[in-house]
Amino acid sequence: MTGSAADPKRTALAGGALPQKSQPAFQIEDLHVWFGNRAVLHGVSLEIPARHVTGIIGPSGCGKSTFLRALNRMHEFTPGVRVQGKVRLFGEDIYEPRVDPILLRRRVGMVFQKSNPFPTMSIQENVLVGLRLAGIRNRGLLEERLEEALRMAALWNEVRDRLHAPGTELSGGQQQRLCIARALAVHPEVLLMDEPCSALDPIATAQIESLIRDLREHYSIVLVTHNLQEAGRTADFTAFFLEGKLIEFESTKKLFTNPSRKQTEDYLTGRFE
Numbered sequence: 001m002t003g004s005a006a007d008p009k010r011t012a013l014a015g016g017a018l019p020q021k022s023q024p025a026f027q028i029e030d031l032h033v034w035f036g037n038r039a040v041l042h043g044v045s046l047e048i049p050a051r052h053v054t055g056i057i058g059p060s061g062c063g064k065s066t067f068l069r070a071l072n073r074m075h076e077f078t079p080g081v082r083v084q085g086k087v088r089l090f091g092e093d094i095y096e097p098r099v100d101p102i103l104l105r106r107r108v109g110m111v112f113q114k115s116n117p118f119p120t121m122s123i124q125e126n127v128l129v130g131l132r133l134a135g136i137r138n139r140g141l142l143e144e145r146l147e148e149a150l151r152m153a154a155l156w157n158e159v160r161d162r163l164h165a166p167g168t169e170l171s172g173g174q175q176q177r178l179c180i181a182r183a184l185a186v187h188p189e190v191l192l193m194d195e196p197c198s199a200l201d202p203i204a205t206a207q208i209e210s211l212i213r214d215l216r217e218h219y220s221i222v223l224v225t226h227n228l229q230e231a232g233r234t235a236d237f238t239a240f241f242l243e244g245k246l247i248e249f250e251s252t253k254k255l256f257t258n259p260s261r262k263q264t265e266d267y268l269t270g271r272f273e
């Protein structure tokens with residue numbers, strides 16, 4: 001974490017134990033997803049390490065977003081979807097009936113491709129919405145979480161004087177950092193990011209990528225990206241998907257410099273897509 005951005009989070013987390021970096025955040029076993037009769041993910045098994053950035057790459061339509069959404073049961077919002085297989089979050093099967101999907105999504109935050117601040121809400125309310133939904137009313141705690149989340153998202157200095165302005169007044173890159181702050185405010189354990197930089201210019205992209213690298217100190221991050229350079233710059237491990245299958249999962253360095261599978265090499269060298 002750069003500069004003062006780190007300090008509040010370190011303090012806030014001082015009482016709670018972080019997972020070991022050697023521990024898996026997710027253990028995914030034989031994951032299948034169907035939309036209607038159409039199989040889109042065909043038995044993906046993968047362990048996503050805690051407190052690292054895991055990149056997911058692959059051609060358009062190969063199932064990256066489908067895979068990501070299965071990790072916090074987002075598919076439950078889409079009619080006609082069937083998910084089969086096991087997804088364990090720090091050992092706990094997230095598809096067990098006793099798991100409350102709302103609590104699960106508090107543990108597994110999500111940031112989307114297109115920044116989506118709530119248009120009628122101020123910057124402050126956008127950050128606090130998850131805590132308010134969780135029934136937190138304590139003003140001191142809300143103020144603390146507001147500043148902490150905005151600092152973590154490297155946005156505090158740019159918005160501290162206009163917390164009551166509409167979230168939609170911010171630039172594209174600032175809006176995306178606001179969405180990251182919104183996800184962080186509830187203290188998730190994992191952050192799922194689906195092409196968070198694809199709508200941003202190179203400067204805003206560099207800011208978000210640097211933020212992602214800093215956040216991995218505390219969070220387990222899964223980053224879907226189309227951009228191979230972005231995966232190379234940001235991800236510790238990278239999974240390559242093709243046509244709904246996991247082809248290869250390796251340290252980013254190994255996957256990019258010495259892939260084991262020909263399909264990976266063909267993709268990386270631009271031989272298809």
Ligand SMILES: Nc1ncnc2c1ncn2[C@@H]1O[C@H](COP(=O)(O)OP(=O)(O)OP(=O)(O)O)[C@@H](O)[C@H]1O
Nearest residue numbers: 035040058059060061062063064065066067078226
């Ligand atoms: N809600 C849906 N209903 C039906 N089919 C869907 C739905 N969402 C995705 N699909 C299909 O599932 C497949 C995988 O889509 P997915 O969005 O996971 O791909 P992706 O790898 O994220 O692609 P991109 O890089 O373009 O975002 C595609 O063939 C897509 O058409």
Ligand SMILES: [Mg+2]
Nearest residue numbers: 064065066194
């Ligand atoms: Mg996608």
